[in-house]
Amino acid sequence: xxxxxxxxxxxxxxxxxxxxxxxxxxxxxxxxxxxxxxxxxxxxxxxxxxxxxxxxxxxxxxxxxxxxxxxxxxxxxxxxxxxxxxxxxxxxxxxxxxxxxxxxxxxxxxxxxxxxxxxxxxxxxxxxxxxxxxxxxxxxxxxxxxxxxxxxxxxxxxxxxxxxxxxxxxxxxxxxxxxxxxxxxxxxxxxxxxxxxxxxxxxxxxxxxxxxxxxxxxxxxxxxxxxxxxxxxxxxxxxxxxxxxxxxxxxxxxxxxxxxxxxxxxxxxxxxxxxxxxxxxxxxxxxxxxxxxxxxxxxxxxxxxxxxxxxxxxxxxxxxxxxxxxxxxxxxxxxxxxxxxxx
Ligand SMILES: Cc1cc2nc3c(=O)[nH]c(=O)nc-3n(C[C@H](O)[C@H](O)[C@H](O)COP(=O)(O)O)c2cc1C
Numbered sequence: 001x002x003x004x005x006x007x008x009x010x011x012x013x014x015x016x017x018x019x020x021x022x023x024x025x026x027x028x029x030x031x032x033x034x035x036x037x038x039x040x041x042x043x044x045x046x047x048x049x050x051x052x053x054x055x056x057x058x059x060x061x062x063x064x065x066x067x068x069x070x071x072x073x074x075x076x077x078x079x080x081x082x083x084x085x086x087x088x089x090x091x092x093x094x095x096x097x098x099x100x101x102x103x104x105x106x107x108x109x110x111x112x113x114x115x116x117x118x119x120x121x122x123x124x125x126x127x128x129x130x131x132x133x134x135x136x137x138x139x140x141x142x143x144x145x146x147x148x149x150x151x152x153x154x155x156x157x158x159x160x161x162x163x164x165x166x167x168x169x170x171x172x173x174x175x176x177x178x179x180x181x182x183x184x185x186x187x188x189x190x191x192x193x194x195x196x197x198x199x200x201x202x203x204x205x206x207x208x209x210x211x212x213x214x215x216x217x218x219x220x221x222x223x224x225x226x227x228x229x230x231x232x233x234x235x236x237x238x239x240x241x242x243x244x245x246x247x248x249x250x251x252x253x254x255x256x257x258x259x260x261x262x263x264x265x266x267x268x269x270x271x272x273x274x275x276x277x278x279x280x281x282x283x284x285x286x287x288x289x290x291x292x293x294x295x296x297x298x299x300x301x302x303x304x305x306x307x308x309x310x311x312x313x314x315x316x317x318x319x320x321x322x323x324x325x326x327x328x329x330x331x332x333x334x335x336x337x338x339x340x341x342x343x
Contacts, residue, residue, distance in 0.1 A: 001287055002297040005039075007241045007264045008130050008167035008193035010103045012039035015258060015298065016282055019195075019245055019266035020044045020107045020132065025092065027099045029276055036279035040103040042132050042266070043096060046089040048110030051119055054085050086119055093126035103129035105169065111137040113155040120163045130167040133160060134198060137173075146177050153182070154189045161190030169193035169243065173200070179230050183238060193241040194234070195266065196227045218269035223247035228260055232316050235261020235306035251285020258286075261303035 003014035017040045023029045025044040033041060089106075096104045106128035110116055120131060135153050157170055168190060174197040176182040183194050204213040224247035231244055241264070244257035248267040257265045270278050295301055303309055307316045314320055 001290060002299070003283075003286070005263050005298060005302075007040070007243065008105075008169050009241075010040065010129060010167065012103070012264065014039045014283060014286075015262070015264045016254070016279060016286075017042065017105075017243065017264045017266045018271060018276075018279065019268045020134075021268040021272060023268075023271055023276065027095055030096055030100055032276035033271065033279055034100040034102050036277050037283040038102060038279045040105060040129075040264070041096070041100065042105040042107055043089075043092060043128075045107040045109035045134055046086060046119065046123070048108075048112070048114075048116045050085050050089075051110075051116040054087075055115065086122070090122055090126045093123055093128050097127040097129075105130040105132050107132040107134060108160070109134040109136055110156065111135060111152070113152070113159050117156070117159045117163060120160045124164045124166045128166060130169060130192075131160065131164060132169045132171060132195065133157060134171045135173075136198065136200070138200070150176065150182060150185065154185060157186060157189045157191060167192040169195050169241075171195040171198040171245070173198050174226050174230070175200075180233055180237075183230075183234055183240070187238055187240040191240050193243055193263075194238065195243040195245050196230050196234075197246055199223075199246050218272060219247045219249075220269075221247050221249040221253055224253050224256060228256060229316055231257065231262050232260035232305065232307045235303045236308040248282070251282050251289060254282055254286050255289050255301075258298065258302050259305040261306040263302070 005012050005015045007015075007017070014037065016038050018024050018033045018038045020042045022044060023033065024041050030041055093104065093106050104127070106123040106126075108117075108120060108123070108131060123131060133156065135156055137149065137152060139149050153170070157168070160168060170186050170191045170193070172179070172183065172186070172194055186194060199219060201216065204215070205211070206213055224244075227244055227246050231242055234242060242262050243264045243266055244262035245266040247253055247269075248257070248265060249270050254265045267279075267282065270282070274281075290298070290301065307313045310316075
């Protein structure tokens with residue numbers, strides 16, 4: 001069975017990639033993820049804030065004159081701890097490269113086109129096989145236009161592109177007015193791969209205590225529908241590779257994402273829920289699905305249900321929505337039992 005695939009210029013033994021999470025930030029779990037069959041790993045992000053905090057600390061230290069009071073040193077901000085910050089991260093990249101044989105993709109997470117971007121070069125020098133960019137930007141300032149947000153993504157990507165020669169993937173927001181057009185613009189700006197999609201943290205409320213809840217909910221299989229739609233539309237229309245991300249729970253979601261044209265399928269929540277060994281379950285499920293249908297290569301199924309491949313490309317557009325609405329029959333609410341069940 002040939003499961004090989006190419007993603008952001010990297011040849012991978014299969015399409016399963018562990019996306020960024022605390023699990024990929026520890027060497028022990030990285031090795032376990034590799035042992036379970038992952039073809040590549042994305043390290044957790046190095047955040048712009050971590051880089052800027054470190055830069056500020058060093059500027060503070062270097063601005064001290066020789067005649068300063070030694071006691072004054074105790075007032076300086078602390079240097080980065082062993083677990084966080086750019087130095088720790090560069091060390092993580094180096095160690096991850098030594099610990100696993102599969103490609104290691106470092107991740108940078110920031111929102112503005114400033115000095116922190118120079119760290120991209122250091123990540124390359126530390127041995128990262130590729131770089132994933134996560135522009136986690138919430139335009140809560142109402143003066144920000146859609147065009148501003150798009151420009152922000154493009155500026156950051158162009159700066160990183162100019163700084164490194166390794167492949168770059170960008171994790172897209174699903175909230176652009178025209179996702180497909182933005183995908184093409186990012187490709188033009190130098191993205192080798194597009195990750196669909198970034199999963200924005202959405203807070204909830206506790207109405208009893210009148211508090212904003214800050215719990216992090218892992219994803220479920222229902223969440224694949226939005227990325228599935230856009231992967232289907234983009235497949236065969238971009239030079240950039242396509243990664244499916246969000247909602248993978250079992251092999252079924254992996255298969256669906258490949259059918260619409262993903263080059264790789266990423267998962268975080270399923271590994272956090274079930275442990276690194278779950279990667280092997282996903283891989284076995286994918287193999288079983290292909291074998292049951294006598295496919296001998298992933299190439300034979302990838303994209304066969306993309307918009308370009310379907311005889312009815314309208315299936316992914318407005319026309320299908322109209323058809324569905326016209327065919328929809330509301331539940332029968334005439335009996336009291338049914339009524340309360342529907343509520
Ligand atoms: C605990 C946790 C930590 C995460 N950390 C990062 C991160 O550092 N950088 C990043 O780009 N995404 C991060 N993510 C997002 C995941 O990489 C992924 O995009 C998201 O969980 C959706 O995929 P899933 O449905 O397979 O979980 C994190 C997700 C979780 C649950």
